[in-house]
Amino acid sequence: MSDDCPKCDAGLPPWLATFADLMSLLMCFFVLLLSFAEIDAIRFKKMADSMKDAFGVQREVQVTDIVMGTSVIKQEFSPSTIPEPSLVDEVRQQTTDVEKQHLDVPDAASKSEAEVAAEAEAEAEAAEEAAAEAAEKLMQEIAQQAEEIKEAMQLEIEEKLVTVETQQAKIIIRINEKGSFPSGSAKLNDDFYGVMVRLSEAVAKTPGKVVVAGHSDDVPISTNRFRSNWELSSARAVTVVHALLDDPNVDPGRVKVEGHADSQPLVPNDSRENRAINRRVELIIERGSDVESGEALAIPPAQG
Incomplete structure (x- = not known):
């Protein structure tokens, strides 16, 4: 094969x-x-x-x-x-803006409790300092305006027809009964209208609310016109308001009327001289924006 x-x-x-x-x-x-x-x-x-x-x-x-x-x-x-x-x-991958909002951590959350408390305390101290500075500035303005009113009413003050003083955030102008009103009457004496003209000019130049308060002594009164001292004190306050508003520069929206009778005496009603002091009409000028807003401005009480 x-x-x-x-x-x-x-x-x-x-x-x-x-x-x-x-x-x-x-x-x-x-x-x-x-x-x-x-x-x-x-x-x-x-x-x-x-x-x-x-x-x-x-x-x-x-x-x-x-x-x-x-x-x-x-x-x-x-x-x-x-x-x-x-x-x-x-390489870092970028996220969208919406995701960034959810991923961002607020600054307050990253701070410790001690840091947050320290910041809050610092803000409170700054607010207190600002309030104290505002109160001090307001008191200086009130004192200056009171001196200007005293200069304008110097003659009336010397004759003891009017007294001017300050009390915290208020300027108090007291119209004594001597020379202003006859006894038991709410009509101003004719020779007192000149005083009211100068007083109206001073009030018109001073900002703030104006409270016109009437006061009387503790001797009761009952006549055909006045049933009690409440009506007499209120009527005298209204008379002063009408005299103030004769000056077109005085805004009626600033004025408020009060009648206190003998409920707020300056001195005890134990003598004729003291009762004459208590019979008065007070023009209280209240300063500060807190008056219009209804808030109370913290001002320390006067010393002495």
């Missing part, structure tokens, strides 16, 4: 060289294709967006640009050259 088999030629068959050349060319062709290939960032972003749930992403972030972060593919990779080792770039 071995004698019947034809004898093969020595060496490789001729077609194998052509096949090897073709395989080498195909391998070089694919190597060149790989070397010219580039990563499509847009396609990579779409792929990452579509597969984010599969990789366990816990928080959604609006992506309006190429996905930021460290990629599994080395950014410096170049298939045509041998990559050199380099440090990993740190």
Whole structure:
């Protein structure tokens, strides 16, 4: 049988060289294709967006640009050259403005209780200092205005028809019964209207509310016109208000009338002289914006 088999030629068959050349060319062709290939960032972003749930992403972030972060593919990779080792770039991903509002921590929350208490104490001290400065400034203005009224009414003060004094945030102008009203009457004496003209001018120049309060002694009165000292004191206060409002510069909205009878005596009603002192009409000028708002300005009481 071995004698019947034809004898093969020595060496490789001729077609194998052509096949090897073709395989080498195909391998070089694919190597060149790989070397010219580039990563499509847009396609990579779409792929990452579509597969984010599969990789366990816990928080959604609006992506309006190429996905930021460290990629599994080395950014410096170049298939045509041998990559050199380099440090990993740190990339911080930006969140939206709405997420920033939720992530921002308020300054007060980051402060300790001691710091918050210290700031509150400093603010309280600053407020107290500001209030004290405002009160001191107001007291100086009141004292200056009282001196101006005293200068304008100097003649009446010397004749003891009028007295002027200050009490905390008030200027008190007292019209004594002497020379102003006849006994048991609410009509001003004719020669006292000149005094009221100068008094009205002084009141018009001084800001603040004006309380006109009538007072009497403890001797009861009962006439056809006045049933008691309450009506007499109120009527005298109204008479003074009408004299004040004769000056057009006095705003009627500033004025208020009160009648106290003998409920607020200056001195005890135990003598004729003391009763004459208690029979009076007071013009009380109340200063400060707190008067209009109904609040009380904290002013320390006068010493002495």
